[in-house]
Amino acid sequence: MTEQQNVRIRRLDIIDYDELIELWKRAGLHSLKAQGRDSRASLEKQLASGVQTLLGLEVEGQLLGAIMATHDSRKGWINRLAVDPGHRRNGYGAQLIAAAEDVLHAQGIPVIAALIVIGNAPSLALFQKMGYVEGDPGIHYLTKRENDKV
Numbered sequence: 320m321t322e323q324q325n326v327r328i329r330r331l332d333i334i335d336y337d338e339l340i341e342l343w344k345r346a347g348l349h350s351l352k353a354q355g356r357d358s359r360a361s362l363e364k365q366l367a368s369g370v371q372t373l374l375g376l377e378v379e380g381q382l383l384g385a386i387m388a389t390h391d392s393r394k395g396w397i398n399r400l401a402v403d404p405g406h407r408r409n410g411y412g413a414q415l416i417a418a419a420e421d422v423l424h425a426q427g428i429p430v431i432a433a434l435i436v437i438g439n440a441p442s443l444a445l446f447q448k449m450g451y452v453e454g455d456p457g458i459h460y461l462t463k464r465e466n467d468k469v
């Protein structure tokens with residue numbers, strides 16, 4: 320790790336949206352739904368729900384990473400983890416996961432899950448390093464959507 324000075328993780332709010340969406344785009348986040356559930360209006364609603372927490376990692380005031388932590392009262396989910404491509408392998412992804420876990424544990428959530436697209440080796444390696452283990456490989460992941468933007 321080389322960039323540990325002035326690293327700060329803080330809660331993001333809708334006021335941070337423009338910076339956040341730019342980061343997500345730079346990071347090449349798979350399945351970003353900028354017109355759907357990652358739109359400003361949608362995120363605003365999610366943040367108001369009380370179960371969605373958005374965290375950002377800043378270095379010298381610049382947003383270099385972000386993560387979402389949410390739960391359904393039984394299980395927590397980590398979503399939209401992203402680190403700026405120019406600042407990877409500095410431990411920022413790991414710090415963001417640890418911070419998201421702290422939030423969920425404080426909310427009384429004992430199980431945390433993440434979905435990782437097949438072939439995303441960096442993300443898989445990171446979550447495994449953080450202690451996440453693959454459950455039943457025979458599970459089918461099904462979704463039903465109102466449309467292809469959400």
Ligand SMILES: CC(C)(COP(=O)(O)OP(=O)(O)OC[C@H]1O[C@@H](n2cnc3c(N)ncnc32)[C@H](O)[C@@H]1OP(=O)(O)O)[C@@H](O)C(=O)NCCC(=O)NCCS
Pocket residue numbers: 346347348349399400401402403406407408409410411412413414434435436439440441442444445446448
């Ligand atoms: C996945 C991602 C968030 C990792 O962020 P990061 O800040 O580079 O990760 P860290 O520096 O905290 O990595 C911690 C550990 O994870 C593993 N790891 C991370 N990136 C890796 C890579 N490219 N190859 C192999 N292992 C990797 C390593 O074990 C690493 O520890 P080490 O550097 O001491 O070897 C980043 O690559 C990213 O934003 N990718 C694009 C968006 C994305 O795929 N998000 C996840 C969606 S599920």
